[in-house]
Amino acid sequence: MNWILDNLDLMLELTLQHIRLSLPPIILGFLISVPLGWVAYRFQLTRGFLLTVAGLLYTIPSLALFVILPPILGISFLSEINITIALTIYAVAILTRSVADALGSVDPAVRDCATAMGYGPWRRFWTVEFPLAGPVTLAGLRVAAVSTVSLVTVGILIGVQSLGYLFTNGLQRRILVEVFAGVVLVVLVALLIDALLAMAGRRLMPWAPRPRSSRRLALRGSAAPE
Amino acid sequence: MIEFRSVTKRFPDGTVAVDDFSLVLPSHKTTVLVGSSGSGKTTLLRMVNRMVDPSSGSIEIDGEDTSTLEPVALRRRIGYVMQNSGLLPHLKVLDNVATVPVLNGVPRREARQQALTLLDTVGLDRALADRYPSQLSGGQQQRVGVARGLAADPNILLMDEPFGAVDPIVRDELQQELIRLQRELGKTVVFVTHDIDEAFLLGDQVVILEQGGRIAQVGSPTEIMEAPASDFVASFIGADRGKRALSIRKTEHGFILVDGEGRAAGVLVGTADAG
Numbered sequence: 001m002n003w004i005l006d007n008l009d010l011m012l013e014l015t016l017q018h019i020r021l022s023l024p025p026i027i028l029g030f031l032i033s034v035p036l037g038w039v040a041y042r043f044q045l046t047r048g049f050l051l052t053v054a055g056l057l058y059t060i061p062s063l064a065l066f067v068i069l070p071p072i073l074g075i076s077f078l079s080e081i082n083i084t085i086a087l088t089i090y091a092v093a094i095l096t097r098s099v100a101d102a103l104g105s106v107d108p109a110v111r112d113c114a115t116a117m118g119y120g121p122w123r124r125f126w127t128v129e130f131p132l133a134g135p136v137t138l139a140g141l142r143v144a145a146v147s148t149v150s151l152v153t154v155g156i157l158i159g160v161q162s163l164g165y166l167f168t169n170g171l172q173r174r175i176l177v178e179v180f181a182g183v184v185l186v187v188l189v190a191l192l193i194d195a196l197l198a199m200a201g202r203r204l205m206p207w208a209p210r211p212r213s214s215r216r217l218a219l220r221g222s223a224a225p226e
Numbered sequence: 227m228i229e230f231r232s233v234t235k236r237f238p239d240g241t242v243a244v245d246d247f248s249l250v251l252p253s254h255k256t257t258v259l260v261g262s263s264g265s266g267k268t269t270l271l272r273m274v275n276r277m278v279d280p281s282s283g284s285i286e287i288d289g290e291d292t293s294t295l296e297p298v299a300l301r302r303r304i305g306y307v308m309q310n311s312g313l314l315p316h317l318k319v320l321d322n323v324a325t326v327p328v329l330n331g332v333p334r335r336e337a338r339q340q341a342l343t344l345l346d347t348v349g350l351d352r353a354l355a356d357r358y359p360s361q362l363s364g365g366q367q368q369r370v371g372v373a374r375g376l377a378a379d380p381n382i383l384l385m386d387e388p389f390g391a392v393d394p395i396v397r398d399e400l401q402q403e404l405i406r407l408q409r410e411l412g413k414t415v416v417f418v419t420h421d422i423d424e425a426f427l428l429g430d431q432v433v434i435l436e437q438g439g440r441i442a443q444v445g446s447p448t449e450i451m452e453a454p455a456s457d458f459v460a461s462f463i464g465a466d467r468g469k470r471a472l473s474i475r476k477t478e479h480g481f482i483l484v485d486g487e488g489r490a491a492g493v494l495v496g497t498a499d500a501g
Contacts, residue, residue: 113312118302118329131316207316207358
């Protein structure tokens with residue numbers, strides 16, 4: 001316990017650093033996955049190929065990526081960009097399938113009706129299909145976010161500071177409580193980002209069905225009879 | 227006026243949904259296309275706003291060939307009401323109604339204001355304006371669907387089995403409401419149904435379809451009832467049985483009408499000089 005009390009500053013600094021490293025891959029992964037997912041959803045021929053490749057990306061060991069990327073991209077082995085790019089690739093691997101599935105989950109009758117009312121394809125995608133794909137997309141985004149937060153720790157192996165430092169340092173110095181503190185903090189950061197995403201989802205999609213909530217049922221019940 | 231000229235629709239899988247169909251749908255009247263599934267009635271309806279393009283033949287609206295018109299713009303000037311309302315689940319009732327005017331570039335505020343008035347028109351409480359479609363009953367959703375179809379004040383209103391999924395009592399209400407609305411608004415309505423009673427109730431012109439969009443008979447409900455053009459029509463409208471096959475029976479107190487099963491259907495009060 002003493003170790004924790006003596007190192008609160010270090011833990012705070014590493015936590016903030018960890019969050020800072022986690023956010024860009026989540027955001028970039030999302031931005032890249034939307035067009036990829038759309039292509040996979042829209043063109044049946046590309047679907048199998050794209051989703052398989054995306055799935056395979058996730059199987060590349062992260063350490064291997066840290067070694068392969070620098071020579072390809074011409075950056076330093078120790079650069080932080082390494083982490084950002086590698087983790088973005090993993091996020092894309094998870095999210096492309098989510099976005100494709102999410103777009104596929106939109107009720108064809110609603111899409112058809114939007115067309116019948118005079119939505120052009122572009123407008124229909126952004127104002128009808130994409131928002132309606134939101135709940136399923138968000139579910140995938142939450143998985144990708146938690147996965148990213150946990151993968152950031154691996155960056156310590158190429159010297160990028162994060163909560164992963166507590167693992168390696170704790171192991172080397174045989175301070176178990178330090179390793180344990182690292183695990184707890186990673187979990188807390190993951191939960192925090194997950195909760196923020198869930199809150200944003202409720203804010204942006206007030207119409208979406210809410211599991212484990214009685215509010216919708218209550219509103220249903222109050223629908224006035226004809 | 228909508229005119230179908232020798233319209234044929236062959237789908238890529240080879241099915242011929244509509245074969246050489248020609249018909250004039252007069253303005254400001256309700257034309258009901260009625261037939262069982264496979265009669266091509268929905269395909270015909272969807273060809274009016276180019277949701278489906280004919281394989282051959284043409285469709286004219288007020289003398290204008292629709293194939294020369296841009297589909298998206300065409301759809302915005304034609305109201306569309308479908309089964310299960312087809313409301314956008316992520317928009318509030320008011321925004322659903324305002325959809326087409328907003329697509330047409332009407333400022334959102336103005337479109338919403340106008341949408342509120344439309345809720346009155348279709349007999350919906352304004353308090354429902356801020357609800358999401360999933361929070362309404364089936365009948366209410368269908369009314370919102372009608373309000374949305376009317377929002378851009380189109381000359382033409384296409385209705386694809388709009389009351390097919392609501393219970394009989396609500397359907398009855400909605401039908402009466404549509405009759406009232408049509409009396410006030412005088413749109414050119416194209417209505418698709420498989421229910422002959424609904425067709426006779428709502429249609430100024432009723433078109434009975436056989437398989438492949440072949441016209442079995444066109445006429446007013448009275449004309450069809452008086453002189454079914456074929457055995458198919460007679461059987462389709464049920465002229466030979468049930469509640470439409472009425473006969474007069476003399477009783478001690480006067481005359482009553484009995485249906486095909488021999489049940490009393492009404493009392494004879496005189497003879498009407500219908501036109």
